[in-house]
Amino acid sequence: MxxxxxxxxxxxxxxxxxxxxxxxxxxxxxxxFSIAPDEIxxxxxxxxxxxxxxxxxAIGVLKADExxxxxxxxxxxxxxxxxxxxxxxxxxxxxxxxxxxxPLKGAEIEAALDATGIRHLARAxxxxxxxxxxxxxxxxxxxxxxxxxxxxxxxxxxxxFSGEIALxxxxxxxxxTTGCGILLISHDLHVVMAETxxxxxxxxxxxxxxxxxxxxxxxxxxxxxxxxxxxTLAFYNHDHDHTHLPDGRVLHADGSITNDCxxxxxxxxxxxxxxxxxxxxxxxxxxxxxxxxxxxxxVPDGAGQQEKRDA
Amino acid sequence: MLDDFFMRALVAGIGLALTAGxxxxxxxxxxxxxxxxxxxxxxxxxxxxxxLMNFNLLLSVxxxxxxxxxxxxxxxxRGTLSTDALLGILSHATLAIGLVMVSFMTWVxxxxxxxxxxxxxxxxxxxxxxxxxxxxxxxxxxVWMWRPLIASTVNPxxxxxxxxxxxxxxxxxxxxxxxxxAIAMKIVGILLITSLLIIPAATARRFSTxxxxxxxxxxxxxxxxxxxxxxxxxxFDTPSGPSIVVAALGLFILSLITKPRTSVVExxxxxQGGRA
Numbered sequence: 263m264x265x266x267x268x269x270x271x272x273x274x275x276x277x278x279x280x281x282x283x284x285x286x287x288x289x290x291x292x293x294x295f296s297i298a299p300d301e302i303x304x305x306x307x308x309x310x311x312x313x314x315x316x317x318x319x320a321i322g323v324l325k326a327d328e329x330x331x332x333x334x335x336x337x338x339x340x341x342x343x344x345x346x347x348x349x350x351x352x353x354x355x356x357x358x359x360x361x362x363x364x365p366l367k368g369a370e371i372e373a374a375l376d377a378t379g380i381r382h383l384a385r386a387x388x389x390x391x392x393x394x395x396x397x398x399x400x401x402x403x404x405x406x407x408x409x410x411x412x413x414x415x416x417x418x419x420x421x422x423f424s425g426e427i428a429l430x431x432x433x434x435x436x437x438x439t440t441g442c443g444i445l446l447i448s449h450d451l452h453v454v455m456a457e458t459x460x461x462x463x464x465x466x467x468x469x470x471x472x473x474x475x476x477x478x479x480x481x482x483x484x485x486x487x488x489x490x491x492x493x494t495l496a497f498y499n500h501d502h503d504h505t506h507l508p509d510g511r512v513l514h515a516d517g518s519i520t521n522d523c524x525x526x527x528x529x530x531x532x533x534x535x536x537x538x539x540x541x542x543x544x545x546x547x548x549x550x551x552x553x554x555x556x557x558x559x560x561v562p563d564g565a566g567q568q569e570k571r572d573a
Numbered sequence: 574m575l576d577d578f579f580m581r582a583l584v585a586g587i588g589l590a591l592t593a594g595x596x597x598x599x600x601x602x603x604x605x606x607x608x609x610x611x612x613x614x615x616x617x618x619x620x621x622x623x624x625l626m627n628f629n630l631l632l633s634v635x636x637x638x639x640x641x642x643x644x645x646x647x648x649x650x651r652g653t654l655s656t657d658a659l660l661g662i663l664s665h666a667t668l669a670i671g672l673v674m675v676s677f678m679t680w681v682x683x684x685x686x687x688x689x690x691x692x693x694x695x696x697x698x699x700x701x702x703x704x705x706x707x708x709x710x711x712x713x714x715x716v717w718m719w720r721p722l723i724a725s726t727v728n729p730x731x732x733x734x735x736x737x738x739x740x741x742x743x744x745x746x747x748x749x750x751x752x753x754x755a756i757a758m759k760i761v762g763i764l765l766i767t768s769l770l771i772i773p774a775a776t777a778r779r780f781s782t783x784x785x786x787x788x789x790x791x792x793x794x795x796x797x798x799x800x801x802x803x804x805x806x807x808x809f810d811t812p813s814g815p816s817i818v819v820a821a822l823g824l825f826i827l828s829l830i831t832k833p834r835t836s837v838v839e840x841x842x843x844x845q846g847g848r849a
Contacts, residue, residue, distance in 0.1 A: 321734045341734035348727055352602045353781040363724045363735040
């Protein structure tokens with residue numbers, strides 16, 4: 263169960279000390295991470311925390327104002343942007359959307375539409391699709407060109423709950439079958455815990471990062487999956503006031519309040535995906551007024567965690 | 574055949590309409606109608622400068638229109654005024670400066686109305702060659718960069734992420750537009766150029782299922798408007814440039830009345846098929 267994925271391949275993209283500044287303000291600073299083939303890296307963080315900016319810097323749409331971005335030579339990117347609306351004046355069917363940036367064979371288009379389950383919509387105009395159908399179409403377009411790196415900026419927006427789970431399953435399947443690297447932007451904790459190899463929590467800088475284990479089909483996982491709404495709520499707590507993120511048993515949002523939620527009580531690890539992975543590490547230290555809103559108690563992996571498991 | 578002034582007008586007009594079709598589609602898709610208008614209005618400044626410096630008219634108009642579009646890009650990047658305000662300033666400022674300059678040049682006789690509303694019945698054999706030569710160049714360029722043009726129209730960031738250069742595409746598109754404006758000025762006139770770009774494209778939209786079909790249809794509809802407008806102007810003795818625009822408008826209204834094959838219906842049918 264504790265198998266650690268070994269990645270020997272050279273990274274597709276690596277960022278070192280990357281910062282992007284607009285109008286005198288740093289949108290993000292000091293971002294460091296890399297994405298290897300077959301790896302899912304997820305950026306999480308509140309609105310305006312620089313998730314999209316970081317992703318755009320990684321694929322070269324935005325130029326980094328400091329630091330270095332290195333991309334593998336000839337890197338083929340498939341991109342699903344956060345906002346994309348096709349003007350009504352342009353007649354564009356799903357089928358035509360597939361070949362937007364590169365020519366494809368009919369079989370390749372069909373395969374991508376089959377994979378995303380929208381083959382029956384091939385001839386529909388994209389303006390008439392529902393939110394979920396459109397996201398699937400965008401995803402189909404991005405994977406149809408067989409990218410080395412798939413960049414998905416909030417791919418489940420406008421998708422209902424069950425559709426969301428299906429889309430995340432699909433993303434996992436894409437990774438497993440094509441072996442491409444995936445950079446995922448999400449504010450959904452459950453996908454972070456379920457499929458991601460590396461989670462990077464942003465808030466203008468890298469707050470914390472972790473390497474949860476690869477998904478296991480444990481009963482706990484199933485339970486966590488079911489209690490997803492509560493998790494998401496709890497995750498926002500993490501974002502806003504930085505009380506620690508509880509595991510399923512100490513989830514404050516659903517009413518089960520535990521005693522170990524005091525400041526400096528040693529429990530304020532940012533994300534604790536219990537049952538499947540260890541706690542995340544806090545990778546930087548703070549000054550008392552650094553403005554990132556963190557609890558400043560750095561918790562050594564293990565000690566606080568052990569206590570929580572007992573709770 | 575081209576000895577007859579009416580035949581020359583027809584051939585030149587059709588040539589321009591075929592060129593304007595695909596270009597006009599991009600103007601509509603990219604919501605650049607007012608932008609096109611601004612470039613067209615600046616053509617009068619080009620005319621004035623050409624007369625002042627005794628410089629080639631076509632080249633002068635092209636350079637001024639291209640400069641105005643670059644100026645707009647620069648001002649947009651500074652981000653102090655909204656784009657439509659900037660366009661309003663540039664559009665009318667260049668037109669006014671052109672008119673003022675022309676009025677100062679008492680030593681040249683200039684057919685102002687001809688420049689503003691076109692004089693298609695006066696096109697020479699050389700003009701016809703120019704329209705077709707320039708038109709073929711423009712259409713060839715559009716076909717050559719079709720995919721990046723479409724992709725960056727849908728989403729520039731997506732295009733850039735997947736290895737295209739939307740900024741360069743945009744620049745090339747503006748230069749093509751400046752070229753078409755320079756060519757079209759003599760035929761429909763500065764004030765009516767954008768209508769020949771936009772109206773056929775808007776008419777084609779309802780009958781198109783892909784960008785490619787829409788571009789071709791817009792060309793054909795534009796050509797039809799030219800033919801209809803010219804024969805109408807002959808029959809009713811009306812000014813030719815405005816007559817072409819009125820004919821285009823007529824086709825547009827006709828397209829609104831006719832029952833379009835809606836893809837809404839097709840979509841829901843496909844949906845049911847998929848879910849059955």
